[in-house]
Amino acid sequence: MTTQTHHAQARVRYLEDLQVGERFKSASYLIEAADIKDFAGHFDPQPxxxxxxxxxxxxxxxxxxxxxxxxxxxxRLLVTGPVVMxxxxxxxxxxxSWPTPTRPGDVLQVESEVVEITPSRSRPDRGIVVLQSHTRNQQGEVRQLMRAKLVVFRRPADADTID
Amino acid sequence: MTTQTHHAQARVRYLEDLQVGERFKSASYLIEAADIKDFAGHFDPQPxxxxxxxxxxxxxxxxxxxxxxxxxxxxRLLVTGPVVMxxxxxxxxxxxSWPTPTRPGDVLQVESEVVEITPSRSRPDRGIVVLQSHTRNQQGEVRQLMRAKLVVFRRPADADTID
Structure with missing residues (x-):
């Protein structure tokens, strides 16, 4: 199940379009027992x-x-979410980290916040954005905490729209 | 392709069987273009x-x-490797972190080292083991660096073998 949420803001952001403190909320994703076993069979075959x-x-x-x-x-929820870089x-x-395990029937949703924006000194066309994400189920239980450093590009001189 | 390497040591380790500085080497795993696209289609659909x-x-x-x-x-390589907890x-x-991207045709192998062992103060049956892993391809290029905190249990009183 993937429920798209709608947002007024532009979907594609360049480095200069992002602000510290901005928050994004993803669509949601139902995980079932068969999905858990299928992924594990490929990548994490533990009982x-x-x-x-x-x-x-x-x-x-x-x-x-x-x-x-x-x-x-x-x-997946970040890539298909309302905002991408x-x-x-x-x-x-x-x-x-995984404070609690994801269970069959969980409907996962990701909330992210821009916590740091650092323009690159050596490469003026880009910067590093630190994005902090909470992945929660439908009861609000936190299944994953993540802090990711993303490479984000500045708007090139020939781009005049942001979407 | 999964080539199993053989090791003399026991496969299953309790907390007290591990030592800081111990190293393990996994089997190897060939990744092909079709695998890359299949995973991405499910979880990271970017061009x-x-x-x-x-x-x-x-x-x-x-x-x-x-x-x-x-x-x-x-x-997968850790779970199916010569040593598990x-x-x-x-x-x-x-x-x-991913210093270089994994490419089609890469044959990945993981080398891990136990870098820290901390018995739990509140739960005497377990501890935290920090495992540092390098994932390299067949040319020795580092595709992933990982530092993982693992929950590892002590040998229970009724277990008298380690494998």
Whole structure:
């Protein structure tokens, strides 16, 4: 399930269009048991991500998504979200943590805030934007915290629109 | 392609079996253009991860895997690797960066080092292990750097073998 939210602001942003303190809210994404097992089968084949019965006896106490699955869904929600960076969402580095595990039936949504904007000294056409994102389920439980450094470009001289 | 490497040491480790400075090397994993596009279609649908021609005009100068795809493959290589933690590889938090993009034809391999072991004060049955991992291709180019905090359990009183 992907519910698009609508925003008045322009979707594509250059470095100079962003402001510290700006917040964006993504669409939402339903994750089901079959999705959890499918991702885990490819990338994180551990019992607590693969099988309800085996998961019960583990740290997680039941089927839980791989943290990398939550991270990948978060990326999807950012990329398809109301605001994207000119040139795309390109991560230079990231910190992530998973305060609670993502469960089957979770409807995930990402809220992001621009917390830092640093123009590059050596490359005047770009800068680094630090974006802090909370991925929550429909009950508001935080499933992932992320702080990402993104490479964002300035508007080139020949671009006169921002969308 | 997954080439299993063989190691003499026991595969499953409890907290007290790990030592700072220990290193592990994973099997290897070939990533092809179709894999890159498939992952991106699900989780990171941006032109530089989806289409060779569109990718040429971007920051990446050619088709490149999503950083989250490199991270997910790294997880697979850790989970199926020569050493796993008792109770599984459970990440409390992670820092990752992608110094160079993963390209079609890369054969990825992960080398990890235990850099910190901190027994929990409040929960005597476990501790936090910091594992630093380099994901490199067949030419030794570093595609991902990762520092992960893992929850690792002590050997329970009734366990008398480590494998």
């Amino acid at each position: 607590f991500h693969m099988d309800e019965d085996a998961a019960r006896a583990t740290f997680f106490g039941g089927l839980a998504a791989s943290g990398w699955h939550t991270a990948a869904i978060t990326m 000119a040139g795309g969402i390109v991560g230079a580095g990231v910190e992530a | 530089f991860h989806m289409d060779e021609d569109a990718a040429r005009a971007t920051f990446f100068g050619g088709l490149a895997a999503s950083g989250w795809h490199t991270a997910a493959i790294t997880m 008792a109770g599984g590889i459970v990440g409390a938090g992670v820092e990752a």
